[in-house]
Amino acid sequence: MKTKLVVLLLFVLQIASAQDKNEIKEFFWGKNDEFKKSNSVPDKWKDESAVIIHKKEYYNYHKFGVNVTYTSGIRKRVKLQDQAAVTEFSQFSYKSKFYSNKAMGNFWRRGTTFVGIKVVKSDGKEVEINVEKESKEVNGEQKVAIPNLEIGDIIDYYFYSVEPFKSAMDYSFDPVETPLGDVYPTMDLKIVLETENDFFVNFNTYNGAPDLKEIPTNKGGERRYELSQQNISKNEFPRWFYPLAEMPCYKFQVIFARSGKFEKLADGFLSNSEKEVKKTVSKDDIFDYYNAKFVPSGDLDPIKDFLKGKTFASDEEKIREVYYFCRHDFFTKYIEAFVVNDAKIFYPFEYYQKAVFLRDEVSFINYFMYFLKKNSIDYDIIVATDRVNGSINDLLIQSNVKKLLRVNTKTPIYLEYFSPYTSADQFDDGVENSKAYVLEVSKGKRVTDASVVTLPSSTYQENNTKTKTTLTLDDFSGFKVKKESSFLGHLKENEQRDKLNFYDYVYEDYAKYGSTQLMEYVKNKKKKEQYTNELNAIINKQKDKQKDYFKDSTEKDYEVTVDDYKFNIKSAGRFGKKSAFEYDEEFTIKNNWIKKAGDKYLMELGKFLTSQIEITQKEKDRKNNIYMVYPRSFDNEIILEIPAGYAVSGLEKLNKKVENETGGFTSSAEVVGNKLIIKTFKYYKNYNEPNANWNKMIQFLDASYQFTQEKVLLKKV
Incomplete structure (x- = not known):
């Protein structure tokens, strides 16, 4: 009987599914389809x-x-x-x-x-x-x-x-x-x-x-x-x-x-009635929605313990140090536990007497509001939207909102919800240089009004990458490369997100703040050894993947295969905008970029700038305006050790200079002792450019691409 019921049920489901398919087919292609016989297109689109x-x-x-x-x-x-x-x-x-x-x-x-x-x-x-x-x-x-x-x-x-x-x-x-x-x-x-x-x-x-x-x-x-x-x-x-x-x-x-x-609890800006379509979000809507959500609250004892015996030169310095401490105490301190839990090594959270993890922007802002209120430090709440979404005037969807705190010290400090790499000196590049709402807070307690402000910008000098690449000829068939890279500003945070893994910063934070590592909570020696070995196995596997990722990234940059690859992270750069993310690489490039011509060698040294943007003819005929992520700059130094008995020529092609109001590219090459030293500097000055400036951008973009095509001649003397 049970078997017959199952067969009957399956038969009924099949009939229902067939009916659904037929109804859907009728919905799109049925008798009401006015495009059933539409087969021709206008002449204007024939090509x-x-x-x-x-x-x-x-x-x-x-x-x-x-x-x-x-x-x-x-x-x-x-x-x-x-x-x-x-x-x-x-x-x-x-x-x-x-x-x-x-x-x-x-x-x-x-x-x-x-x-x-x-x-x-x-x-x-x-x-x-x-x-x-x-x-x-x-x-x-x-x-x-x-x-x-x-x-x-x-x-x-x-x-x-x-x-x-x-x-x-x-x-x-x-x-x-x-x-x-x-x-x-x-x-x-x-x-x-x-x-x-x-x-x-x-x-x-x-x-x-x-x-x-x-x-x-x-x-x-x-x-x-x-x-x-x-x-x-x-x-x-x-x-x-x-x-x-x-x-x-x-x-x-x-x-x-x-x-x-x-x-009232819904996560969005609602109209007064479901019969009305909401088309705009006003300043009052912003005020009403967030007024109830932002309330100073939290346990400040961890911050009080951290501040005992410490003095600071200014409120700015104090706030920065508290921010980095909280980033650890309410965020990175638990990342190791999440890794262990995800790997099912053991359930780690039972070992914490009081685990407080700030999970989102609202909990972060409420906690810091409480700290600032108790320390009589003035602040506002910023409500912004990414420039990708258009203007704040066109805000419609609550999930597009980004929330920040603006601490009104002598030099205002903008604080955003943590990532492992966030800085107290910069905030999300997507909302920089854009209009935003300021929710004004009265006496550190309640949101009392909302107004509009333009958020600060960053500069191309602040968002900077520096590389120093030292080249040694490898039997005249390739190059041995030592490369030092340093990143600041938004270029730093993007690179950290791509290249760092949890062990690159979690244990650094443990040491800096003297907090207890997860495995120290495990008192059973046998279990502790087992858990530690399992976690180390995960870390070692991730380190192998990390090395592969570094290598793959380098190969994509140079568009060649590299061998004998090694890398070393010198500094994670996680404490302030002036703290750089730095790493070194060593590798070889074989049978590429050097060709023998009699007793001479032709070297494509321009390619060590890494791949540059080639603007195609189609791209040159641009109709749209230009929207950049942020102003940024790239410093490169390439040093070739010239073999004894040889000299280089053709350096004049490596000296370029194109600069205008949109940005620029400059390069120079000179021989100092037994070294050829090439320096380049490329920069984008602004967030946006009108279409009328596109040709000016093309000028320095073409110059940087042409540099990568230049060659140097190495010959005996």
Whole structure:
């Protein structure tokens, strides 16, 4: 009987799945498909690689009791006009089954993706692909090859995902932020958004994109919105560009809040009613949302113990030292425990009498507010958004907000939530040089007002990399290389994030602050030895991977294979903007960049600058403005030990100088004793440049690239 019930259940599920597939197919390709016979494209786009005849995006948010279902879909009908487009659309990848990450508690629900693909041949014949039959699983994904695709074909496909989960309270769905256009021109675009009661919608369009329109549904609790646009030119995504800053685009987020209580707790900026689409976030919205979240609180005893017997020259010095102590005591002190726990060596947190880990920006700010309040030090809270998202005036989505503390000492100090590498002297480069809200705090207690301020900038001198590369000829067939690298500013933090591992700083912090290492809490000698050996095995394995990563990075920089690779980290550079991250490397480059010509040798020494940007002819014809991450500079010194009995010539090509208001590249070469000393300096001066300055940037970019192509002649004397 049990077997019969299981078979019956499977049969019912198969029928339901087939019905779902048929309904979805009808939804996109059924009798209401007004693009079923659309096969031609405008003459103005006949030379494009492909043209999107129709694109539809669909989002649906639905609830029934504690069950919530999020449905999303996309359909594209695309005319393929050259071989590149045929190649692009010859294979599709997707996940047919997945587990929702939106589950309440431990209740996980399986989501499903439905895929439909058909090809319309030049003679109008339609060939539908049997996706289930033709797909193959590769690394957890389904891959479908499209056979016999040709120039002139139309490929018409959809992806439709159904994601059910449970939520008794509130939930913020992932935001959608994207340009209106695609990489191909689009003849017709439609975006459909369907919600009902308890779903709040934040939606707005920018930079000339059309408005979202509400479509009557004749059902009291249900709402439907549409955005339509025709004849959209293709989007170009050039180097150094923030699409949301100037392209027609839209942003939206849907937030589920089951009642007024949960509306107040929801992680987002909500409208007064779910019947209203929220298009803007005002200064008052910012004030109301964060006023209740930021409350001075925490146990200051660890800081009091740290400060005993210490004196400081100024409040600035005191705040910096307290910040670095807290970074350890509430953050890096537990990283070793997280490693041990993740590796399932043992459960480490039971060994801490009182583990306090500041997990996010709000807990960090509340704790430091309390410290500053108790020490009668004035401060404000900064609410900013990354320049990638556009202006703070266009803020719509709460997850795009970054929170900082501005301590109003003689020289203001900006403090941000910890990473292992954050500095009390700099903050997130994404919000530098941008407008932000200042939440003003009265007497260290309550947020009383909000105003707008422009955050400070960093300079190209502060964001700097220095390298010194010493070269020795290796039997005239290659080079032995010793390289010293030093990083400051935002270039330092990026490099630390890429290259350092937990053991490079955790044990440094233990020693600096005299705190107890994790294994010292384990009193059982046998267990302690076992746990230590297991942790050391993990560290040794990570050190091997770290060496491979260093080596791979060097090979990518030089675009050659290196041998006999060694590296050594001299300083992690984690205590202040003037503290550099430094490491040394040694390696050999064999059978590259040196060629024999009779009794002479031609050496491509310019390549030791590492690969530089080559601006293609297509890139030179730029229409967009330029958006840089931050001003920055690169100092390089290359020293070649000239073999006895030889001299170098051709140095004049290594002397260059191009400088203007956007940046510059300078280089010099001279022989001092038995050494050829080459120095270069490249810098980007600003965060942004207008398109009118692009040619000026190209001047120094071309100069630095040309330097890498220069050669020096080594000959006997």
